[in-house]
Amino acid sequence: MVNYRKILVVINPEQERQIALERAVKVAELETDAVLTLLLTIYDFSYEMTAMLSSDERDEMRAGVISQRREWLDEILTPYRARGMQCEVKVVWHSRPFESVIQEVINGKHDLVVKATHHHNFLQTFIFTPTDWHLLRKCPCPVLLVKEGHWQRGGNIIAAINCSSDDKEQQGLNDRITEEGLGVADLLGASLYLVNTFPGTPVNVAIELPEFDPHAYNEAIRKHHESLLLSHAERYQINPLWTRVAEGLPEEVLPDLADELKASLMIMGSVGRTGLSAALLGNTAEQVIDRLPCDILILKPADYQCPVEAKSTEP
Template sequence: MSIYNKILVVADINKDEQPALARAMQLAAQSRSRSKVCFFLSIYDFSYDMTSMLSVDERDAMRRGVIGQREQWMHKVAKPYTEQNQNVDFDVKVVWHNRPYEAIIAETFAGNHDIVIKGTRKHDVLESVIFTPTDWHLLRKCPSPVLLVKNSDWPENASILASVHVGSENDTHLGLNDSMVEQLNSLSERLGAKPYLVNAYPVTPANITIELPEFDPNTYTDAVRGHHLTAMKALRQKHGYDEQQTVVEQGLPEDVIPESATKLNAAMVIVGTTGRTGLSAVFIGNTAEHVIDKINCDVLALKPKGYVSPLDPKTGA
């Protein structure tokens, strides 16, 4: 399956190195058909809109001047990446918008992009990834898959993990599992990585053994593990995976997934996110987001089929 041929890349205005563009061009180079890459930037300066001494036309001219300067800079920093791959229709776009994530999502809809790729901030001392508010908004509201990239270079002998949720019988989770495996297959082939399916199953709640003295925690744990192993077997057989390519571990996903990523030399982890917004995002907390915060590699976040972004222009949001 050929995927991700219309790629929206978010520029990092703070440095010349563009890891997101590097990953986009890498994906484009391995595509079976010609790809389109849009190198995108949203800029805004409050002072340009509040200068009362200037006319509307003068303010517009100043904005166009700033946009033109940014476009020149983007062409310059993109040159090393585009020169290596001629099989790409490359474009640069700069817009004036005071909310970057809204501008990115609007362009995703307008350009019908397959994926949004954006670099993350790396903390050099702790080697951890710091996700910005824009990152979180994109993970929750972007209609297309979002790939957050840490490093320009793809490591040798790398693997890609899909954080599947096999213990659930919920249709949303089941559909996401299949989508994640499909993406895993395609990306592993294009990036030359080994694919793995990883699942975490819950620890027996301690309070149950206190409240129910006759309760046998070992029997319960064995039953839960057995259920997850059976469900994982069904998923891997459905998609033609070997047992050695699956991991089923007891614990919280936010612990099991990062540990597995480190152990298996993962360069990317694929997660499913339900795209919670509003109060549910604040109080309930999305498992995927807890996982993402602890992963020290690229992260690809997928929405369930049928997901409707709150910023979809067709809904009037």
Template sequence: MIECNHILAVLDAERDNQPALSRALEVAQKTGATVTALMVVYDLSYDMTTMLSPDERDTMRDAVTKDQSKRLSQQLKEQGFSNIDIVVEWNNKAYESVIYYALNNQIDLVVKATKNHDDLASVIFTPTDWHLMRKCPRPVLLVKDHDWPENGEIIAAVNVGSEDEEHDALNDKITDIANEYARLLKGHVNLVNSYPATPLNIAIEVPEFDSEKYHSAVKNHHLDEMDAHAAKHGIAPNKCIVKEGLPERVIPQVAKEIDAELVIIGTVGRVGISAALIGNTAEHVIDALNCDVLAIKPNGFVSPYTV
């Protein structure tokens, strides 16, 4: 069963509606979990006031967070949300507050609304949800404007062509979670796997290279691995999709074709230059989707914020 006793909904101070909270409450209703609403606020002008002492700055920050908490509580009551724990924290790095709160309060699921990111801006200023996908050890549900209807379609994005044991373990974890959400939402699990196209440079540089034979071998390998993985987890053959192409193209394409309500994908945290230049498949996938994404870390993942 999905272990979901405490959900953290990350609210956006710039939004009137709070889709993350709505989705968190929807999951809580089905699992019996409690929900905490966290809003992170920051105003650079308070830190630039050189005439104030550190204690005076702290007093001003406390006043801002308390005022924001009161306004948020009133706003949520007017929108019909009640009996929700509200936490407002001051931090110029919102993702740090989210991760620390999740680690220190036994959070099982972090829910946050997301939107499309500008590619250049994302490289220079990594968005909060990218940081959460890389560094938060808890599952992160990124919410978009798509309903969760009964008998809907759920995608488990797997990489069954890999011979890596960690990839296999992550595939199992993703599929198990997809099956649990399917039971929770009365939906259907679709396994989606992509495989690479034949490298053109090899076909050009090596005249005797049989590109058709290579392509057929790669495709059949992925099909066989998918059959074995599906059988292991009780997924029907007609719910298994294997396509040629990059996962960041294949997954959104399939999600659009079947009108998926949720995509579950594994993500491995990257930091530094590699994170900026390469990014994660999950990060590229989410911008191209119009449905929710549940990002799952592999077993044994340790957040850089874990004490």
């Protein structure tokens, strides 16, 4: 059963409408004794570089800005607190927003991070990694990236898994995605679809081997993946009617499936990446984000170790 009782909401000070907060409230209303923590990370380089101010004066200016932002967040929370919802506010001064989020997750032992997302252009992707992608790679708890739209009871949820992998970590992640999907579907009164994708026939093989039958090859691969998916679904007593096997790259196929099924949420896994691989273009989950028409919930393997140390971000 899903347990999202400590929910961290990442606030965007540049947006008037806080869709992450709206979605977090929906999740909190489905739980018992849920607590929302609104986190706002602020940083102004000019405060650090002002030579005319002493260190104490800069500290006072930062404290003043933080105090104003806390008042703003308290004002936003007024109607929710009036309804009896438990809400907390945290404003931190930090130059790297994703680190402040992860540190708060660790220090506060949060069960879920909720953050609004937006389209990232190719140049952004190549030159620097957006906060969303850092969270996908490094956040130890589930991350819910929210887009425009609303959750509806009785809708559809997609759990995207990789049944063909022999990797034990991926297999464990498949189980976690499925279990989380069943729990979320139960909370929302929604239907859960299990989805698995497979690559089509390599073009070079079809060209180099005239006797090669790409149709027969595709059918054999499809049946193999269908068998694996049905076996996985049977373990969780999921009706075969609620399974889908699709040909193509995940980043191309999954958004189309989400649109076709009118899904309100897709659940995926991310194994996390560091070092040189993290500097390259994103993994499947990262590539799907921009194309997906619905919210996306990203899970890590159960034994994932966060590379960011827990330390205080308070001023």
